[in-house]
Amino acid sequence: LFRQEGTCYQQAKQVLHTAVPERLQGREREIGILHRFLREHVRGHRPGSLYVSGAPGTGKTACLSRVLLDCKDELAGSRTVVLNCMALGSPHSIFPALAQHLGLPTATGRERIRSLEKHLTAKGPMVLLVLDELDQLESKGRDVLYTLFEWPWLPNSRLVLIGLANALDLTARSLARLGALRAGKPQLLHFPPYTKEQLTCILQERLGQVAGDPILDAAALQFCARKVSAVSGDARKALDVCRRAVEVVELEVRGQTLLKPLPGGE
Secondary structure (H helix, E strand, O other), X not given: OHHHHHHHHHHHHHHOOOOOOOOOOOOHHHHHHHHHHHHHHHHOOOOEEEEEEXXXXXXXXXXXXXXXXXXXXXXXXXXXXXXXXXXXXXXXXXXXXXXXXXXXXXXXXXXXXXXXXXXXXXXXXXXXXEEEOOOHHHHHOHHHHHHXXXXXXXXXXXXXXXXXXXXXXXXXXXOHHHHHOOOOOOEEEEEOXXXXXXXXXXXXXXXXXOOOOOOOOHHHHHHHHHHHHHHOOOHHHHHHHHHHHHHHHHHHHHHHHHOOOOOOOO
């Protein structure tokens, strides 16, 4: 009996993880825009840039990761490089990291940037560069930001750049002079906080994968969704709250089960 009870709680905790699911609830519009951008620019051999903004837990990275997985075959003829700016030692570390991914020889300083620009404007497959946590470059690496977002507009460029960050107005605040370029500023895509209804659907869809009776009551899910949507609209927070609730119940049930007297025993 305990083993069966434990299994349903384990399943519930697994489906409440924050990894990228097969289907992202409430983000159909944003996923459609990302699909369209990749088709028009990477498959269409048109350099360009897209700035994706939204508070933590609104699905920016999850949606882009899902789209990249779904478009794997379509992007097979191009080079995809994904870098997390928070994981780099400094803003200028982006250049050696990118050079390494593209298989370019080691260089230093301005020569490294020239080498990358020469590579990105020479003949070859399209290069899709995804930069997550782009906020990290704003305060200490504004010159790096400008360099990166100017690359798609170099003559004969084959770079498609997608940057993800929390700040809604980063491009307006830190990349104002890009407006003077021939193609202007990057395209913008904003992820709003999840609503109560969207969070409820996400939680119900996840927990619906667990066999048997519902682990969490429908009213409890709505209560959690309402509270999280009022504070942040962070889907990861809602998933964490429910997972923690399941852990608490699991511990209580385990304690009750272990204290049950054995049939016919002491």
